[in-house]
Every structure is written in C-alpha cells, then in structure tokens.
Amino acid sequence: MGNYHHKRIRHKNRKVNKVGERPGTISIPADALKPRIVVYSYNQTDLQVSEGTDMRTITEQLKRCTDHTHWIRVNGIGDAQLMEDIGTFLGINQLVLEDIVNTHQRPKFDEYDNYAFGTSRIIYLNDENELINCQFSGIIKENLLMSFEESYDDYFSAVITRIKAGKGLIRVGGSGYLFYALTDTILDNYFVVLSDLGDQVEETEERVYKSPSKSIMFDAQQLKRTFITIRRACWPERDKINDMIRSESPLINNDTKIYLRDAYDHCIQAMEIVESYKEVTGSVIDLYLSMVSNRMNEIMKVLTIISVIFIPLTFVAGIYGMNFSRQDTHGRIIPDNMPELYVQHGYVYTIIAMLFIALVQLLVFWRKGWFNKL
Incomplete structure (x- = not known):
C-alpha cells in the first residue's frame, strides 16, 4: 500500500458578514467565482438546455418552456447584482440570499410560503489529496429548482446523465425529487471520500507496526481533523433530511419522501463510518505514543x-x-x-x-x- 501524504482541509470562500451588519446583506467573498448559469428544462418527452451568465438566460428559457420542470444551476456566486435579480425574480427573502453567499452554513431545510430552501456541504478530495469543503444551496419552487455551487466542478454529472437519459422518476418527480437526487449524490460522494480516507487510515495503522515515526502521529491527527469535518457535515445533514421527511409542504410529495428515507439511512451509515474511523485514528495516535513511551x-x-x-x-x-x-x-x-x-x-x-x-x-x-x- 502506498504512502498517502494527506494534506490539510481547504475551505472555499468561507466569509462571515461583519459584526453588526444588517441582516440580509449580500457580501460576496473576494475570491468568489463569476457565475456560470445552465438551465435544464425538461418534461417526460423533451429536454432543453441553455447556458449563459446573466438573468436573460433564465427568463428566456422559462418563457420558452412553459410546461417543463426547470433546474437552474448556478456555478459561482461572485455577482451580487445577479443574486439580487434572482431574489427579485423568484420572490426570495433577503436572508435566504445572504445564506447562499455566506458559505459557512450548516446543512438545513427551511420552509417559506411558496418555496423551500436547503443547504448541504459538498465534500470531496481533489487531485492534490486535499479535502475540499464547500456549500451547496437549493431553492425549491413548484416545477423549479435553483441550485448554487461555489466552484465550476461538475459534481452532479450523474444526475445530468439521468436527466438526459429520461429514465426513472427524474423527469416526472418534480423539483422536490430533483433536490432529493442532488442531496443523495452528495451523500454518495461521502462514501467515496470515506473509502479513500479508510485506505489512508489502514496504511497509517500499518506504518505504526512496521516503522513508527513522528510523521505517523501528524498524519493520524490530520485524518482525525478530516473526519471531524465530515462529521460536522453528516450530523446536520441527517436532521435536514429528517425535516424534509416530516415536511407537509406540497413541494416534497409522498413519493419523494420514500426515497428520502433511503437517503436518511445512507446518512446514518456515513455517520457510523466516520465515528469508527475517527476512533481508529485516535487509537493510532495513542498506540504510537504508547510505543514511543x-x-x-x-x-x-x-x-x-x-x-x-x-x-x-x-x-x-x-x-x-x-x-x-x-x-x-x-x-x-x-x-x-x-x-x-x-x-x-x-x-x-x-x-x-x-x-x-x-x-x-x-x-x-x-x-x-x-x-x-x-
């Protein structure tokens, strides 16, 4: 088994509003990426896709496709005016817009009069083996889902493939089901990350017995911090999914709730894996210190x-x-x-x-x- 050289955790655009600033203020982080907009408009027989960088991309697609479900995907949040325009167009509360651009939010699900708002933590390992922790936000309306991501990474390629294929419930399940599908993709990727980190835990544990050195303790401590970060994403994600299951909003129908229960089980499973790996990394540190002693x-x-x-x-x-x-x-x-x-x-x-x-x-x-x- 090879050496993994696990790097530190990297958080993107983690900016909090200044103390005493007016609630609902849209403060864009200095390093936020400029938005790229892709609109997927689909029904059981048709799929229309348009791309752009301004509100015209959204409004023209919605006017052209009146009997479709729309997924408006915004990658990058570095345009305060666009955020204001989206809030005005969809009738979104300023506090929701503030939560979208302040990307330190914990996973949650909030209901409003004619829409719902949810956030999740997107966690993955990049090519340099750094743990990336960024925010996904979604506004659910009738026949419309607008999602916000901080990067240009194609994180939901599997969902896009399902929409293009037109099989299953993805095209007929509505915006609530689409939001579930995106959330489930985020949870599935947790298992990919945990699998890679599990290999690193096993490799670190083997090094303790074969050739103990100071680097083992540092690597194990970094892994432990990584698992703590994932745990902070999993625990509130469980509560968020539970809130969606208990929701009485028509945006989350009973068919979608059946799948949400499955996602809830996946979240519990991910939490158990995180806890077990966190205990193992703590044991590795204790074992190394005991061997040194x-x-x-x-x-x-x-x-x-x-x-x-x-x-x-x-x-x-x-x-x-x-x-x-x-x-x-x-x-x-x-x-x-x-x-x-x-x-x-x-x-x-x-x-x-x-x-x-x-x-x-x-x-x-x-x-x-x-x-x-x-």
Whole structure:
C-alpha cells in the first residue's frame, strides 16, 4: 500500500458578514467565482438546455418552456447584482440570499410560503489529496429548482446523465425529487471520500507496526481533523433530511419522501463510518505514543542496568583512588592508611574482584529475565 501524504482541509470562500451588519446583506467573498448559469428544462418527452451568465438566460428559457420542470444551476456566486435579480425574480427573502453567499452554513431545510430552501456541504478530495469543503444551496419552487455551487466542478454529472437519459422518476418527480437526487449524490460522494480516507487510515495503522515515526502521529491527527469535518457535515445533514421527511409542504410529495428515507439511512451509515474511523485514528495516535513511551522505558532500562553494573565498580575504583600516604613525613608507617596499596599483585586482584562483581550482577539480571525483555 502506498504512502498517502494527506494534506490539510481547504475551505472555499468561507466569509462571515461583519459584526453588526444588517441582516440580509449580500457580501460576496473576494475570491468568489463569476457565475456560470445552465438551465435544464425538461418534461417526460423533451429536454432543453441553455447556458449563459446573466438573468436573460433564465427568463428566456422559462418563457420558452412553459410546461417543463426547470433546474437552474448556478456555478459561482461572485455577482451580487445577479443574486439580487434572482431574489427579485423568484420572490426570495433577503436572508435566504445572504445564506447562499455566506458559505459557512450548516446543512438545513427551511420552509417559506411558496418555496423551500436547503443547504448541504459538498465534500470531496481533489487531485492534490486535499479535502475540499464547500456549500451547496437549493431553492425549491413548484416545477423549479435553483441550485448554487461555489466552484465550476461538475459534481452532479450523474444526475445530468439521468436527466438526459429520461429514465426513472427524474423527469416526472418534480423539483422536490430533483433536490432529493442532488442531496443523495452528495451523500454518495461521502462514501467515496470515506473509502479513500479508510485506505489512508489502514496504511497509517500499518506504518505504526512496521516503522513508527513522528510523521505517523501528524498524519493520524490530520485524518482525525478530516473526519471531524465530515462529521460536522453528516450530523446536520441527517436532521435536514429528517425535516424534509416530516415536511407537509406540497413541494416534497409522498413519493419523494420514500426515497428520502433511503437517503436518511445512507446518512446514518456515513455517520457510523466516520465515528469508527475517527476512533481508529485516535487509537493510532495513542498506540504510537504508547510505543514511543515503551521504547523510552526500554532505553532507560538499558541505561539503568549499565549504571547499576558500574556503581559498585566505581565505588571500588573511588576507594583505591584516594591518595592517602602509607608513611608520614617522618617515614613512620601509618597502619590504617590503605595497606592494600603494598600488597603484591594488588592491582590484578582488584581488577579480578571488579570483574567478578560485574559478572555476578549480570548473572542476577539474567536470572530475573531482564535481558529477555530488552
């Protein structure tokens, strides 16, 4: 299994309005992309697609296709005037427009008089293995869904393919079913991300046993932060889907609610996977720290054994290293001052005694099994 070098999390355009700013103010982030608009107008037998960058793209398509369901897809939110025009055209509350451009929202589902508004977190790994966390917003009206995404990435290509194929309920299910289909695609991609991250967790866990290093702890901590980010998206997504299931709005019909229950199960499953992986990454960190601690204990044990061996030897050497004279200044013998200094072969006897002491200590340590645990 290869090395993954997981990078940090990248959030796009995460700007919050200034403190005290009027509610409903549309503040476009400086790095927001200019909008690209694609309108899909379809019914059971026909599909019309138009592209542009201004309101004319929307209004002309809606006038031309009067008996169709419309998906107005806006990629990029970097045009405050367009947002204002969309709000006026669809009769959208300013607070909703504010939530669309302030892309730090948690997943939610709000109902209004003649429309509903929902948000989700789009999470995916880019080519550089960075976790991208950006916002998806959708306004649901009768026979119309307007969605907003921060990037130009073709995140919903599978849904577009289903619309072009014209099979299943996608063309006849209405705007509420289309919103479900987009939400379900977001949830499905969570499993793709979790699968890739799961491989990284397993690879990191194997590295702990094979060649533990500091990088393991840093990689595991980054993975843990990644799972926390996904968890923050999954938990409110569950509540959002539950709100849609319990909704009495005619925009979310009973047929759609059946599929929403399936999406709810998928969300619970994703949450369980996130929790389990988060626990594993925490265990990897704990295991690495425990192994480092055990290794340090082994090193300290070796040093302690060496020190214990040399302590009595140092004591002996220190005793006979004291330079007390055998004779006084008048040449008289001082009987208590190290008579061993004049013993024949005393040096050899001392060395032998020191070796014997060291061997006895080594034998005792060996009998106790200390060397087997090093």
